[in-house]
Amino acid sequence: MRSVVAFALLLLVAVQQAVWADLPDGARLFAQNCAVCHGETGSGGIGVPLSLPSFQATVSNQYLAATIRHGRPGRVMPAFTQLSDAEVAAIVDYIRSWYKGAPPVFSGAPVKGDPVHGKELFAAHCAMCHGADGQGGTGTGVTFSRPRGLPIMPPALNNAGFLAAAPDAMIRSVLIHGRAGTPMISFLKAGLSETDIDDLVSYVRSFQGEEKAPAAGSVAGLKPVLVVQSPYDLKTTLANLTQAINSDNFFVGRDQPVEYGLTTTAKANPHQIIVYFCDVPFLNKALAIDPRVGLFLPCRITVVEHQGKVMLMSVNPEVVSRLFNNSELNALCKEMHDRYLAIMQEATL
Amino acid sequence: MKPLYWLIRAAALLCLALSLAAPARAEGLLMARSQQMFPEAMTTLQNAITARGYTITRLQEVNENLAKMHFKSDMYRVVFFGRYDQIDALTRRYPELIPYLPLSITIFAEGNQSIVVAMPPRALEEMFPDPALRPVFEGWQRDYQAIFDRVRETTGF
Numbered sequence: 001m002r003s004v005v006a007f008a009l010l011l012l013v014a015v016q017q018a019v020w021a022d023l024p025d026g027a028r029l030f031a032q033n034c035a036v037c038h039g040e041t042g043s044g045g046i047g048v049p050l051s052l053p054s055f056q057a058t059v060s061n062q063y064l065a066a067t068i069r070h071g072r073p074g075r076v077m078p079a080f081t082q083l084s085d086a087e088v089a090a091i092v093d094y095i096r097s098w099y100k101g102a103p104p105v106f107s108g109a110p111v112k113g114d115p116v117h118g119k120e121l122f123a124a125h126c127a128m129c130h131g132a133d134g135q136g137g138t139g140t141g142v143t144f145s146r147p148r149g150l151p152i153m154p155p156a157l158n159n160a161g162f163l164a165a166a167p168d169a170m171i172r173s174v175l176i177h178g179r180a181g182t183p184m185i186s187f188l189k190a191g192l193s194e195t196d197i198d199d200l201v202s203y204v205r206s207f208q209g210e211e212k213a214p215a216a217g218s219v220a221g222l223k224p225v226l227v228v229q230s231p232y233d234l235k236t237t238l239a240n241l242t243q244a245i246n247s248d249n250f251f252v253g254r255d256q257p258v259e260y261g262l263t264t265t266a267k268a269n270p271h272q273i274i275v276y277f278c279d280v281p282f283l284n285k286a287l288a289i290d291p292r293v294g295l296f297l298p299c300r301i302t303v304v305e306h307q308g309k310v311m312l313m314s315v316n317p318e319v320v321s322r323l324f325n326n327s328e329l330n331a332l333c334k335e336m337h338d339r340y341l342a343i344m345q346e347a348t349l
Numbered sequence: 350m351k352p353l354y355w356l357i358r359a360a361a362l363l364c365l366a367l368s369l370a371a372p373a374r375a376e377g378l379l380m381a382r383s384q385q386m387f388p389e390a391m392t393t394l395q396n397a398i399t400a401r402g403y404t405i406t407r408l409q410e411v412n413e414n415l416a417k418m419h420f421k422s423d424m425y426r427v428v429f430f431g432r433y434d435q436i437d438a439l440t441r442r443y444p445e446l447i448p449y450l451p452l453s454i455t456i457f458a459e460g461n462q463s464i465v466v467a468m469p470p471r472a473l474e475e476m477f478p479d480p481a482l483r484p485v486f487e488g489w490q491r492d493y494q495a496i497f498d499r500v501r502e503t504t505g506f
Binding site: 031032035036037039040045078143219222224225227258259260261262263269272278280281283284287291292294295297298300302304306311313314315319320323324325 | 377378380381382384404405406407409411414415417418420422425427429431432433436437440441444445447448449450451453455457459464466467468469472473475476477501
């Protein structure tokens with residue numbers, strides 16, 4: 001009996017400690033969730049630098065919290081839906097600890113302007129960085145590990161996450177003040193009038209509802225592998241495959257059992273052979289869009305003999321692509337999907 | 350007797366609730382920034398992988414292959430790994446998993462730091478919703494989390 005009581009008490013103490021340890025710690029949460037892209041001191045890397053005073057002076061806490069929640073669909077930054085409100089607030093506080101000033105607060109009231117004139121101004125003053133349709137600069141996913149055009153990628157303005165988070169008054173403030181230390185200048189100082197700026201704001205707002213839904217997020221319910229049955233035996237299929245890969249401008253690296261390196265060559269299952277290959281210029285193009293594509297590397301198709309049937313199999317790049325939340329990458333993954341299928345079909349003709 | 354029973358029950362339930370409140374992570378890729386330069390981060394990563402009982406089977410040298418065709422890239426590797434018994438048994442029963450095996454984690458230099466990226470095993474759970482595979486994917490997910498935490502938290506040489 002006494003031991004049961006002691007056990008219960010111990011359990012309570014343990015639970016208590018777990019509860020304390022679970023209090024959201026902004027610094028830790030930022031390190032876990034944000035630092036990989038924005039840098040551990042918010043100095044930037046993949047995403048925009050969050051510690052810059054000029055950034056902090058033009059965003060509200062509400063905007064920071066909404067950006068964490070919505071992310072930037074199709075523009076690399078994920079939506080952090082699993083974080084609790086307290087955790088999001090702790091991250092916002094932590095980001096603010098880099099800033100001496102008072103965080104601005106913006107009215108939610110719409111800014112009245114002429115979006116038709118705004119569109120003309122946008123084409124003349126903004127499109128060269130933010131893209132003709134406000135789709136943002138190319139190569140959002142690129143880190144400093146690779147050569148890149150601008151030190152900070154111009155963000156997408158026609159983005160559902162951005163438009164949901166930023167009230168008109170905030171966009172106006174960014175255009176008036178600019179973001180010193182980034183390529184984004186003050187357009188008031190550059191000679192636009194306040195009326196022009198209102199027109200631009202109303203044009204940027206007109207993107208809302210027009211955003212293209214990017215193929216990002218959940219991979220549930222999609223076909224994760226591409227499979228083509230072969231009428232030939234494993235050896236012939238393997239030879240055909242190598243030939244088909246070569247004729248599609250890839251160079252064949254090597255072939256080896258799936259279990260290569262895990263056991264002796266004699267013991268490795270001979271009915272599962274991976275063929276590795278690469279198209280280096282294509283790879284370089286993919287890395288310039290998103291250096292995380294290493295996940296796909298090297299290209300491979302596996303020949304599998306299972307219950308008397310020989311099959312060719314690969315990952316479905318269109319499905320894996322969704323995990324990257326990078327619209328630019330989706331087009332390339334579609335191309336990869338088509339090339340994998342074409343090779344597998346040629347090898348089984 | 351009765352209050353004690355409820356006390357234990359409540360404590361147990363609370364424990365369960367806490368353990369179910371999984372660490373908050375966004376959907377998408379698993380990523381971590383390491384404070385270490387590439388060679389040290391690479392060692393940390395490999396040690397973290399083997400510490401979870403995996404064998405490293407191969408290191409894909411990506412930047413070297415790019416350099417052969419005069420493309421510029423900082424240090425870049427893909428680390429392949431697995432456990433023989435597990436992969437042997439899984440691939441015999443579930444050949445559709447083969448394209449995703451062996452497991453892999455990508456690592457590349459980012460100035461004086463390094464970035465580590467992988468497809469989260471939890472995504473495999475969504476792709477292959479067979480309940481029999483769930484414990485396997487969840488085991489991998491825990492291992493990946495531990496590996497990524499170690500890479501994130503290890504500093505110095």
